[in-house]
Amino acid sequence: MFLILSSLKFIDGFNYILLTQAFSENSGAKESLPAEIVSINALITRGNIPKFNLAGVLNDDALFHQRAVEYNYPAKLDSNAKDTFVIKGTPVDNGCKLINHQDNVEHYVCEQLR
Amino acid sequence: MFANNSAESKALWLATALCLTFIVNQYLWLLNYTYISSLAIGLSILTILVFMIGAAKKSPEITFVLLIVCFLGIMTLGSATFAWDARSIWLFHAKRIYFDNHLLAQLDNYAAFSHNDYPALLPALSATLAKIIGHWNEVFPKATNVLFILPPLVVIGVVFTPLRYTVFFIIALFFMVGTLLTNGFMDGILSLYIVASLILLSILFFEWKQNLKISRGVLSASAMSHLAVLAGIKNEGTMAALIILFCLLASLAIDKKRIEIPKILVLFLPAFMISGIWLLLCHQYGVGNDVATSGNFIGTLTNRLSDAFSIHSIADALYYKKWIVFLPLCLFLIYFFQKNEASFKTASFLLRFGLLYSFSLFFVYLGTPHDLQWHLATSAKRTMLPVFLTFMTCFLVLFTECASKNNNKK
Numbered sequence: 001m002f003l004i005l006s007s008l009k010f011i012d013g014f015n016y017i018l019l020t021q022a023f024s025e026n027s028g029a030k031e032s033l034p035a036e037i038v039s040i041n042a043l044i045t046r047g048n049i050p051k052f053n054l055a056g057v058l059n060d061d062a063l064f065h066q067r068a069v070e071y072n073y074p075a076k077l078d079s080n081a082k083d084t085f086v087i088k089g090t091p092v093d094n095g096c097k098l099i100n101h102q103d104n105v106e107h108y109v110c111e112q113l114r
Numbered sequence: 115m116f117a118n119n120s121a122e123s124k125a126l127w128l129a130t131a132l133c134l135t136f137i138v139n140q141y142l143w144l145l146n147y148t149y150i151s152s153l154a155i156g157l158s159i160l161t162i163l164v165f166m167i168g169a170a171k172k173s174p175e176i177t178f179v180l181l182i183v184c185f186l187g188i189m190t191l192g193s194a195t196f197a198w199d200a201r202s203i204w205l206f207h208a209k210r211i212y213f214d215n216h217l218l219a220q221l222d223n224y225a226a227f228s229h230n231d232y233p234a235l236l237p238a239l240s241a242t243l244a245k246i247i248g249h250w251n252e253v254f255p256k257a258t259n260v261l262f263i264l265p266p267l268v269v270i271g272v273v274f275t276p277l278r279y280t281v282f283f284i285i286a287l288f289f290m291v292g293t294l295l296t297n298g299f300m301d302g303i304l305s306l307y308i309v310a311s312l313i314l315l316s317i318l319f320f321e322w323k324q325n326l327k328i329s330r331g332v333l334s335a336s337a338m339s340h341l342a343v344l345a346g347i348k349n350e351g352t353m354a355a356l357i358i359l360f361c362l363l364a365s366l367a368i369d370k371k372r373i374e375i376p377k378i379l380v381l382f383l384p385a386f387m388i389s390g391i392w393l394l395l396c397h398q399y400g401v402g403n404d405v406a407t408s409g410n411f412i413g414t415l416t417n418r419l420s421d422a423f424s425i426h427s428i429a430d431a432l433y434y435k436k437w438i439v440f441l442p443l444c445l446f447l448i449y450f451f452q453k454n455e456a457s458f459k460t461a462s463f464l465l466r467f468g469l470l471y472s473f474s475l476f477f478v479y480l481g482t483p484h485d486l487q488w489h490l491a492t493s494a495k496r497t498m499l500p501v502f503l504t505f506m507t508c509f510l511v512l513f514t515e516c517a518s519k520n521n522n523k524k
């Protein structure tokens with residue numbers, strides 16, 4: 001009885017669909033990460049980008065920043081990289097050119113962000 | 115291979131072999147990676163598991179432990195990985211080893227937030243598992259945690275017989291540690307290795323559980339491998355191994371027992387070599403620990419020592435937990451024991467470790483360069499787990515002894 005009660009702690013976060021996909025490539029990303037980070041990864045994969053930069057909330061918020069760094073590896077965060085990702089609506093420099101977007105994340109190529 | 119051995123002895127051998135596989139795997143990543151090395155590690159783990167199932171047929175405790183590990187495995191593979199340290203430190207280090215094909219990938223100090231000085235024993239196995247399935251994902255590498263849980267749980271299953279005591283331990287473990295066993299954190303695993311090491315050393319040095327049909331060679335090999343893995347899990351593991359060594363020497367001296375230095379050296383040397391090699395590599399690459407290197411540790415410590423609010427905050431965060439109830443329970447039970455009994459000596463050894471480890475944590479928090487309230491809020495609950503699990507084990511040691519005495523009287 002106590003064993004069953006103590007086991008209930010584990011049931012809380014259990015997801016049967018995730019279990020069935022446990023061996024599939026890239027599985028678990030949508031369930032584990034903020035949607036913005038998954039969108040950045042889609043843009044990085046599409047553009048085959050080795051180094052990227054973050055700006056605005058994506059760079060200032062510790063959760064977005066750390067998740068973007070770890071999930072997008074082997075693409076590396078580099079403050080000198082021209083490929084920059086921002087949340088839609090973030091003000092950017094005039095020299096920045098919008099390349100692509102995925103959901104509410106935009107991909108710019110620019111020298112420097114505001 | 116095990117023709118004349120008991121099921122418990124076989125299981126303990128296999129747990130030792132599993133620990134050694136974890137260690138070998140780490141150093142294989144130092145050499146140039148080949149798919150064959152990952153396959154060899156995978157096959158060794160599989161072979162050990164098959165033999166373990168064989169051993170479990172004759173032991174209900176080992177069968178129960180295997181069922182629990184299966185349950186934890188299913189829960190791990192069916193849960194998303196979003197815990198902060200699990201992603202930012204452990205899975206990330208594993209990912210770096212996987213993509214860079216080298217154990218020391220993290221020592222370039224890219225993404226300093228991920229505590230690049232933390233040991234890579236567990237991430238190395240996660241990377242190996244990912245290589246075996248041929249790709250990276252956010253779920254499967256976490257299965258490593260469950261593989262690491264198996265050896266110490268086997269020690270529990272072997273020592274706490276009959277089955278009801280193993281079940282008691284698992285229930286207490288689930289209530290105290292809970293999802294920290296499956297969400298990618300290391301603290302639950304660290305606590306289990308500490309308890310397993312303490313138990314094995316108690317059997318070897320304090321003549322506890324002399325009725326076990328296990329040779330001293332198997333017990334020594336098992337203690338050595340558990341201590342080695344303990345030191346390789348995270349930095350606290352090295353601190354725990356040092357405190358265990360100190361408490362062992364102190365307990366032997368208090369009990370006026372002969373201190374066999376060569377034997378103790380052999381048991382602890384692999385652990386200190388593993389952490390020593392890692393510390394040397396970190397030093398060589400210029401990667402330091404955040405608590406030790408950022409800020410003035412001693413200066414902060416002395417300042418906070420004279421600040422009542424800081425001391426109250428630390429004491430409150432570390433000791434004001436429901437699991438502390440095991441400490442007075444142990445002291446109450448100890449009162450009924452003869453001082454020359456093996457269980458009394460074992461319980462004293464465990465209590466000394468628990469108290470000293472908690473005092474060490476107290477000093478670490480006193481000197482932390484981070485904001486004290488933030489550091490306590492984000493880690494105190496986890497870092498005290500080894501202490502509470504040790505107190506609980508101490509209670510179980512005394513309780514099982516009391517119960518067996520009562521049975522003998524009847």
